Amino acid sequence: MANRLAGATSPYLLQHQDNPVDWWEWSEAAFAEARSSDRPVLLSVGYAACHWCHVMAHESFEDETTAAFMNSHFVNIKVDREERPDVDAVYMQATTAMTGHGGWPMTVVLTPAGEPFFAGTYFPDQPRHGQPAFRQVLESLAAAWRERRDEVGTVARDVAEHLRGQAMPAGEAPIDEEVLAGAVRALAGDYDAQHAGFGIAPKFPPSMVLEFLLRHAARTGSAQAANLASATLTAMARGGIYDQLGGGFARYSVDRGWVVPHFEKMLYDNAQLLGVYARWWRQGGDPLAERVARETADFLIAELGTAQGGFASALDADSEGVEGKFYAWSPAELVEVLGEDDGAWAADLLTVTEAGTFEHGTSTLQLLRDPDDPGRWESIRARLLRARADRVRPARDDKVVAAWNGLAISSLAQAGALLDEPRYVDAAVAAGRLLVDLHLDGPALLRVSRDGVAGRHTGVLEDYACVADGFLALSSVTGDGEWATRAGSLLDQALTRFAADDGGFYDTAVDAEALVARPRDPSDNASPSGQSALVHALLGWAALTGSGRHRDAAEAALRQVRVLAERVPRFAGWSLAAAEAALAGPVEVAVVGDADDPARAELERTARRTTSPGAVVAVGAPGSPGGPAAAVPLLADRPLVDGHAAAYVCRGMVCDRPVTTVEELAGLLAAR
Template sequence: MNNPKRSTSKNSYNHLKNEKSPYLIQHAKNPVDWYPWGDEAFEKAKKEDKPVFLSIGYSTCHWCHVMAHESFEDHEVAALMNHVFVSIKVDREERPDIDSVYMTACQIMTGTGGWPLTIIMTPDKKPFFAGTYFPRESGFGAIGLKDLILNVQDIWNDNRGEALNSGDQIYKALQDVSKTVKGPELDENVLEKCYDELSKVFDNENGGFGDFQKFPTPHTLIFLLRYWKRTANKHALYMLTKTLDSMAKGGIYDHLGFGFHRYSVDKFWLVPHFEKMLYDQALIAMLYTEAFQATGKSNYKEIAEEVLTYVLRDMKSSEGGFYSAEDADSEGVEGKFYLWTMEEIQDILGKEDTKFVSTVFDVKEDGNFSDDYSHESNNKNILHLKYSFDELNDILGMETDKIQEKIENIRLKLYNERKKRVHPHKDDKILTDWNGLMIASLAKAGQVFKNSKYLEAAKDTADFIIKKMCTNSRLMHRYREGDADITGNLDDYSFLIWGLLELYSAIFDTKYLKTSIELNKTLINHFWDNSNGGFYFTSDDAKQVLIREKKTFDSATPSGNSVELLNLIRIARLTEDYELESMAIKMETTFSRNILRSLTGHTQFINAVDYKIGPSYEVVIVGKPTNPDTIQMLNSLNKHYLPNMVLILKDPDNPGDLDEISESLKFKNSIDGKTTAYICGSGSCKKPTTDVVEMLKLLEQ
């Protein structure tokens, strides 16, 4: 091999200089001659007859940082990469369409995936090698990046046919993944089987599922809540509450500043992967809100409110949207911002309170977790609650309210001291899909907790997205520094529609209901597969990556198709548009074979099936919004856990444009001038009532 020229000065920029993504900007001064995804890079690869090195990650990813520091900032590795490849950097959060296609390719080729995602492909975008993190040097049976580059160069120069053939095979496999074969409609047996499968992998001792890493997966836990609501199955409720309690006590929860870290690397919920993602906060806060509504347990309300405190305090932009994430690392060390030594705590609190903290938060002189993960000395502690309050009553000889008061005083002292540390990096881009989830979560919490602050925040965010990221019912995916860009995908539409439907149900401003209906029309017009049913991830007029994917599998967030299935059913019931109901059924049969092959990977889809099976209800309250009887009816509905319900409030003196949304609304009026509830469900309507107790009885039938 000819010796590659040494890469450019570390003070010069590569082709990422003018990008908006914080992740791409982090790599703009790498000696690797990175390009953003686009025609320029692929034309260069064709012209120079080079393979493409694609690296996908995100700004708060710990192992992305490690690979960057070890290899992409190293001039020797960069020189090799620049000689052999045209190199492209992609922010997976900014371009989930690219990430999804090549992550699927990685899983096909290796059986696993993760970030940083490393793909080597032909200039026509067909992958022939895939992996995740690679160290700089080979060792311990693993190939290093330097050797990998040289191996690929040899293959490209001497055995290119093998690489091209592999690329063609993977391309065909990717096409096959999105193919669907029509199956049956799903019935109640699916709910039973999904519950049975979750029961088999439930961790009775620690909560959660499996015996290794633990992810919150709120959509799966919400399935258990709905299943319990339908069946009164006590074990389903136990699985839910055990998991919620364990998560809230564990190190995965930030007990000082609030909010949940992404996942725990152990089965005990103790040692987290320390990054904080907006979508996790949104979905988990919604989960705890619904759990409070269903069980009445005040600690679930407290956790939901604490999570929202964190989001509103640390993640809200001045313009109204919410930022994406906070890093796991600070000062180059994962978790450093969150970890404590006993000595540090004693310097702040004194001996007596440190003794209390040691008991309550399991703080130890030599640390309370393995140091392999932190790369720090072994005297670090992750604050977590080792005991329940009932146990602490006996251990400390104190009443619960006194313990809680003391914990709060200590929390504030430690939190204020922690604020002086170097904070983790914040990814300040605003994403439509994740903000849609946040709108839904805030609206639900505002409705259930009667908290106007949450409702105002949800409105602010919805107004921001509609004003800054939406034109003629077409959405943009990413906003940063005044720039809205990247064509909206399925998740952007389905998640925002969900948020707007929840917001309407909480404040009854028809603007948000009408916007959700218009966005749904856009989604159908540009994403629906007219031949086979279901929604593609990208629109018909977006520039396609390699294939046009159509997926249902839930990941850390529920799939766009699953969310949209429930959106279709809810909008159909609100508007009496039965074509949407038929579309939902076609969608169900399109994907049912996929669902049946992996029930626990499709819990959000199954939640929509639960709604379709029923009983589910359409409720119209006719009354003045400020009338005490109207307020009493709405408050009574909000106190009860009624997940399979859509709700409309009609002001009899000022119906506005509600009558345009649903034909029958014009015939629903108050009886004898009193606030009146109209309840329909399962193909029939009940007799309207002005009595709150009677209304609730009709909803429990």
């Protein structure tokens, strides 16, 4: 018999609807039950593509005896961290403070007031590797609640006070040249010279740091920044973390060499990496960069695209209960599909060995060198893809998250314009329309939808910021000023409802559900923090409109993360990238001309090829009443020049003389 989760919209919660655990969704009703029954709350947080979440569910939550104990002694709440990032953020902070580390599944025990007094991550069903069994943990906690209530209350109050008092030291000065150069030096000191990337295993794709390095190299000419970025982008693209057959990146590499990934594929990773690889190609023309950008865009559309036009959250790591089974190959399997000659050639090219680079004699696929016969490789790739399609596919978490769709919209729109691929722009527009139709609730933004039905949870700061940035990208690429108008509305909501008194931003709105602490974290993790994403959108809006209010808000927020950027630049990559744009202007380019004028198209193409950090490009017809200029002041009062399409290169809405040839425009952009 299904439990309360049967009515959930989250695929993760639905995975637990048949558990014998009497699960609740996060709600006031659950806490009211805890108060009335005088039981603590057991909070379990995870997500649909989480491998160890599946393991703990199978070992413990599907076990009748364990479930009976949980039901008797706790009120059990299951939360999808992707659906409720606010809840996850607060209790992950508690888990890290109490244990020194975090991760999912996350297990936190709370008083009926929501104050945590115990925290951990995965617990096995039997004592293992120094860890107690989950049942032992539950029994100890139930006994403490019965017999040592005063002690429990003291711990809970102390932890809650710690959470409410947490604050990152803020800087009073802007992120300037000194901070940016220091960040490059610090990243170089953390660089893995043997395998590329930063730090040791596990290695996550450092998307935002790479964007910062590319921008710094473009603005200053730093060879060091350029080399750090290009070597890491190359290593990831050639390693096992990248799907050499189907495109797209796995969540992280378990080893230093990018060989064996944790195989789940996340929308937020691939959305960001698509943009980074497209801009790396723009910067140097590397064919590897173009190939990976195109393949990643194709992966997003083919494997994460939903029937409603949005993008699903993730693909699972497991199939048939085995992590990586869908993606790994043995030499014998290659021969079976390709024949002896092509199988041996492919095994050598893709580093598929008899010993195996993964598990059970299988290997991940690496493309450590370009094939000496590209035609042969394309044929082999197509045949392997067809054979892989017959395998059992990993499950898909098909909920649509507003913030991550905003990231995908930005990257697809920009990559489509750069690579002259209208399909990518069309996919970005379709996702934007879905967000408008389903996720915008008046001026407010809803975080998730699934199968065309909006969820009930309100958006957090990252949703407003990333969607606004995506809408600005759509306005730039399509020339439709209505996207800019929608972006401006979201930014007004962010400035009104999320701002802190010191110039920074909270992650939840002032009128959102009150938690034990109001989450606020300006540091980037696997995706941009809400605050760093907002700075990018604020700078873009200010460049389009000349709004001093939005520019001032962006600069104030950047001051708040100066100390973070100085101390741990790996967790401030997106803020550092925004600071590069702020120092560069950002450059504003207005291109005017008739839509069917080839000269306008050439000027637009040249404008989009500029590597100036964060450059903003607006395109439209001259003097069209109610047209793009109505929503985009950068286009206002920009006439043709002697009847010819023209480009205006500006900074702070102050422009150079208009030019009509691509040579003149390229010269102005180079000078800027």
